[in-house]
Amino acid sequence: MTDFAVWLEGSAVGVWTRESSSIWAYPTVLTLHTVGLGVLVGANAVIDFRLLGFAPRLPIPSLAPLYRFMWAGFAVNTVTGIMLFASNATTKAKQPVFYIKLTLIVLALIVTAVIRRTVERDPALRIADLSSRPGRRLAALSLLLWAGAVTAGRLMAYL
Amino acid sequence: MDGFVAWLESTRLSRGIVHYRWIWPICEIIHFIGLTLVIGIAGFFDLRLMGFMKRVPVSAARDLMPLAIAGFLLNLTTGATFFIGAPHQYVNNVAWWAKVFFLVLAGLNALFFETAVGARTMSLGAGDDTPRSAKIVGAVSLVSWLGVLYWGRMLPFIGNAF
Numbered sequence: 001m002t003d004f005a006v007w008l009e010g011s012a013v014g015v016w017t018r019e020s021s022s023i024w025a026y027p028t029v030l031t032l033h034t035v036g037l038g039v040l041v042g043a044n045a046v047i048d049f050r051l052l053g054f055a056p057r058l059p060i061p062s063l064a065p066l067y068r069f070m071w072a073g074f075a076v077n078t079v080t081g082i083m084l085f086a087s088n089a090t091t092k093a094k095q096p097v098f099y100i101k102l103t104l105i106v107l108a109l110i111v112t113a114v115i116r117r118t119v120e121r122d123p124a125l126r127i128a129d130l131s132s133r134p135g136r137r138l139a140a141l142s143l144l145l146w147a148g149a150v151t152a153g154r155l156m157a158y159l
Numbered sequence: 160m161d162g163f164v165a166w167l168e169s170t171r172l173s174r175g176i177v178h179y180r181w182i183w184p185i186c187e188i189i190h191f192i193g194l195t196l197v198i199g200i201a202g203f204f205d206l207r208l209m210g211f212m213k214r215v216p217v218s219a220a221r222d223l224m225p226l227a228i229a230g231f232l233l234n235l236t237t238g239a240t241f242f243i244g245a246p247h248q249y250v251n252n253v254a255w256w257a258k259v260f261f262l263v264l265a266g267l268n269a270l271f272f273e274t275a276v277g278a279r280t281m282s283l284g285a286g287d288d289t290p291r292s293a294k295i296v297g298a299v300s301l302v303s304w305l306g307v308l309y310w311g312r313m314l315p316f317i318g319n320a321f
Contacts, residue, residue: 042199055222
């Protein structure tokens with residue numbers, strides 16, 4: 001891992017993101033990472049809160065286009081995340097909170113996929129009157145995991 | 160302004176915010192959680208006003224707005240904490256004023272929606288297109304909130320914070 005981190009930090013992407021004085025380098029990459037976070041976690045929150053019983057008049061199947069926004073946000077954050085990691089790889093690779101963040105993201109993605117499956121398999125959604133327990137639990141778990149990923153990401157600047 | 164900054168920084172509240180080192184990171188975490196609520200929930204409603212996701216009834220999308228307001232209040236509180244803790248970082252920071260500009264724009268736009276446009280959109284159901292006025296309000300809102308986020312993120316880079 002250390003060799004890989006050293007290589008990545010010295011790679012063209014790592015050097016550019018870290019050392020370019022251009023506003024398009026580190027500042028813009030970081031900003032895009034924040035926008036992607038807002039879109040990905042925000043779109044998730046719309047569905048999760050609906051499943052938790054907020055806005056009961058909102059038909060759950062009508063929310064399906066939000067998954068496209070989530071994918072877009074996730075794609076942006078994968079690319080910008082790799083660039084941000086590359087800019088300071090040797091330090092970040094040693095941060096436990098970085099691995100906690102990655103773990104939380106993987107778990108959150110799994111829960112998000114399970115929610116999507118459940119919703120799509122039962123579009124009449126008895127889940128729609130969704131006092132249904134499993135739906136609520138999944139939604140609460142999804143919110144917790146995504147909030148945890150955001151928290152871990154923020155803590156990377158401090159720990 | 161310098162006098163105000165000096166006074167604010169001399170208050171016990173301001174000193175306490177800087178003194179307890181865990182306050183700042185915790186407020187930042189909350190600030191980011193609030194950000195996702197504003198961008199996600201308000202952005203969802205804005206997109207529907209702009210005519211996207213037409214299967215969503217407009218008034219039903221609006222039922223989620225209290226969550227966006229909750230996110231905004233989290234960010235207003237934590238943002239005020241940052242400002243009180245280190246006002247000098249902000250008052251002479253062009254990025255901060257740009258952020259405030261977009262906040263005011265978002266607020267006025269929301270007020271305009273509430274008073275002039277909103278009532279006409281609430282009867283719109285699934286499949287209905289929105290009037291042009293609603294599309295403009297939705298677009299202005301989305302651009303404003305992204306502007307708030309952009310200039311907030313730029314505080315240390317274009318301005319001089321941190």
